[in-house]
Amino acid sequence: MDVKKVGRRRVATSAVPGSDPTPQTGPDGEPVRAAEDTDQAWGVTSPSGGGGASGTGPNDERLKQDVPPHW
Numbered sequence: 001m002d003v004k005k006v007g008r009r010r011v012a013t014s015a016v017p018g019s020d021p022t023p024q025t026g027p028d029g030e031p032v033r034a035a036e037d038t039d040q041a042w043g044v045t046s047p048s049g050g051g052g053a054s055g056t057g058p059n060d061e062r063l064k065q066d067v068p069p070h071w
Contacts, residue, residue, distance in 0.1 A: 002014040015021045024032045035041060 004012045026032050
């Protein structure tokens with residue numbers, strides 16, 4: 001493994017032999033999401049973000065409104 005110093009406290013290592021460091025892209029050139037990185041894999045069944053294994057609850061709307069200021 002090659003280790004190169006990039007800055008004062010950062011280093012860069014070489015890629016593992018046989019790996020592809022470029023992201024996979026679809027026919028339109030956009031990155032392709034992995035199967036485990038989809039909403040369905042996380043249990044979200046509707047595009048609005050509701051649903052899931054336990055369904056919706058009475059507190060869901062308040063939780064959607066109470067987001068931290070950086071969101």
